[in-house]
Amino acid sequence: MSVNIGFLGCGGIANHHMRTIKTLEGADMVAWFDLDAERAKAAATEYGGTVFDSAEKLLSEGGVDCVYICTPPFAHGDLEMAAIAAKKPIFLEKPIGVDMKVVRSIEKAVNDAGLITSVGYHFRYFAATAKAEAALAGKTITTVMGFWMGGFPGVYWWRRMDMSGGQMCEQTTHIVDMARLFAGEVKAVCAAYALLCLKDVEDITVPDTGTMTLFFENGAVGTISNCCHLPMGGRVGIDVIACDTMASMDGNHLVLRTAEGVEDVSLDNNPTAVEDAAFIKAVGTGDASGIRSPYSDAARSLAVSIAANVSAEQHSIIQVSDVG
Ligand SMILES: NC(=O)c1ccc[n+]([C@@H]2O[C@H](COP(=O)([O-])OP(=O)(O)OC[C@H]3O[C@@H](n4cnc5c(N)ncnc54)[C@H](O)[C@@H]3O)[C@@H](O)[C@H]2O)c1
Numbered sequence: 011m012s013v014n015i016g017f018l019g020c021g022g023i024a025n026h027h028m029r030t031i032k033t034l035e036g037a038d039m040v041a042w043f044d045l046d047a048e049r050a051k052a053a054a055t056e057y058g059g060t061v062f063d064s065a066e067k068l069l070s071e072g073g074v075d076c077v078y079i080c081t082p083p084f085a086h087g088d089l090e091m092a093a094i095a096a097k098k099p100i101f102l103e104k105p106i107g108v109d110m111k112v113v114r115s116i117e118k119a120v121n122d123a124g125l126i127t128s129v130g131y132h133f134r135y136f137a138a139t140a141k142a143e144a145a146l147a148g149k150t151i152t153t154v155m156g157f158w159m160g161g162f163p164g165v166y167w168w169r170r171m172d173m174s175g176g177q178m179c180e181q182t183t184h185i186v187d188m189a190r191l192f193a194g195e196v197k198a199v200c201a202a203y204a205l206l207c208l209k210d211v212e213d214i215t216v217p218d219t220g221t222m223t224l225f226f227e228n229g230a231v232g233t234i235s236n237c238c239h240l241p242m243g244g245r246v247g248i249d250v251i252a253c254d255t256m257a258s259m260d261g262n263h264l265v266l267r268t269a270e271g272v273e274d275v276s277l278d279n280n281p282t283a284v285e286d287a288a289f290i291k292a293v294g295t296g297d298a299s300g301i302r303s304p305y306s307d308a309a310r311s312l313a314v315s316i317a318a319n320v321s322a323e324q325h326s327i328i329q330v331s332d333v334g
Contacts, residue, residue: 013294016041016074016098018065018089020049022165023103023130024080028057030282037290041072065089069096076101076126076293082165083108083180084173090116099126101289105183106308108175110316110334113309120305128289128301129308131187135281135288138264139188142250142257145266149252151193154224154232156185159244162208162218169214171319176203176216178322179315182236185248187303187311188259189224189232192250195310198225200327201318207239222318225327 013036017024020042031037040059042050050061062068069077069092077093079086079102086107093100100120106129107113120127133139158181167173174180178201190196203217218239224232237244247260256267262281266273288300298304303311313330321328 011036011294013037013290014040014073014075015290016043016068016072016077017050017053017080018043018068018077018093019080019085020044020046020053021080024078025053026282027078027080027101027286028053030280030286031290032057034283034287034290036294041068041074043068065092069093069098074098076289079103082167082173083175084167087112087116091119094119094123094125097123097125099289099293100305101128101130101286102305103130104187104308105175105179105312105315106305107312108172108179108316110309110313113312114334117306117309126289126292126298126301127305128285128292129303129305130285131184131303131308131311132281132285133184133188133261134191134302135279135284136259136262137277137279138259138262138275139191141264141275141277142259142266143192145268146192146250146252146255146257149255151228151230151250151252153230153251154189154193154234154248155251156182156189156232156234156248157245158182158185158234158236159240160236160238160246161241161243162211162238169211169216171215174216175315176220176319177218177236177238178203178220178222178234178318179312181238182234183311183315185234185236185246186314187308188248189234190311190314192248193226193228193230193232195227196224196314196330197227198327198329199223199314199317199321201322203322217322220318220322222321224314
């Protein structure tokens with residue numbers, strides 16, 4: 011059986027998924043909706059299928075088995091609720107929102123409906139991540155050090171704190187998610203942000219640099235630092251340290267330091283293809299074992315970044331459970 015996919019949001023990352031899905035077996039892209047109708051039309055021209063003028067019509071008339079929700083962080087809520095009402099499994103992009111109240115209400119609805127969900131935390135699907143997980147299995151993690159030292163994304167909504175959640179929520183959420191994957195749940199955070207290099211960008215309300223200290227429930231500690239003012243980019247990755255092992259991951263590049271020596275490998279899997287194939291398989295067969303980030307798990311990653319935002323604003327340590 012081929013899985014029929016509808017897209018809600020046909021912008022940058024949606025096009026990345028479209029190109030990837032096109033290469034996979036067992037999936038057809040059949041229906042498109044974007045507030046910018048030209049984007050939906052462009053997708054239909056490239057891949058076939060029907061353009062709709064609302065999410066509700068796509069869900070009721072589009073013949074879809076599932077949807078990809080690829081909208082900006084602020085544009086979550088109604089689309090998920092419409093998909094849940096139509097009983098359609100959902101793939102959605104990270105971060106899954108900017109408001110924990112909205113996220114928790116979606117989480118409840120999706121879990122009550124028993125729907126398959128998958129969130130685009132593609133770092134979980136790098137082959138290097140799996141290799142590091144194997145090397146660290148059963149070991150006591152003591153420290154994580156994460157980085158997202160990047161440039162300034164051009165999309166308008168990114169510069170607005172109320173629309174993107176800022177760098178700690180937006181791109182750096184991948185690193186927060188990896189920190190949770192390796193070191194477990196985060197109890198509290200303490201963050202500091204500043205806006206120093208990009209003050210003159212029109213309408214900017216996000217900081218351009220930031221750092222947070224993480225206190226994990228199991229006693230481990232960590233830091234995650236970021237910026238969005240480096241046009242040439244910088245380090246995007248994480249070091250995970252156990253009593254006798256250190257794994258440094260930058261995408262699919264892994265440096266593993268153990269008592270036996272240093273192993274430096276670059277692997278070449280395509281994490282988006284693995285992630286998309288896992289979701290499509292889950293929708294087609296009911297076997298969701300390949301999905302590494304269902305909605306509830308992604309909500310826990312978002313809560314850490316939201317807590318960091320509150321901490322930076324209040325200059326205090328924030329318990330993650332206090333942000334909802
Ligand atoms: N996994 C990754 O590595 C990765 C990479 C890039 C972007 N993303 C995430 O994907 C999301 C979108 O980013 P993007 O770069 O594609 O943004 P974008 O601005 O290029 O595209 C978003 C699209 O959503 C549409 N849209 C907005 N509100 C809508 C609504 N209510 N209904 C239908 N369409 C709507 C917009 O018109 C636009 O075409 C963000 O959350 C971003 O963080 C993830």
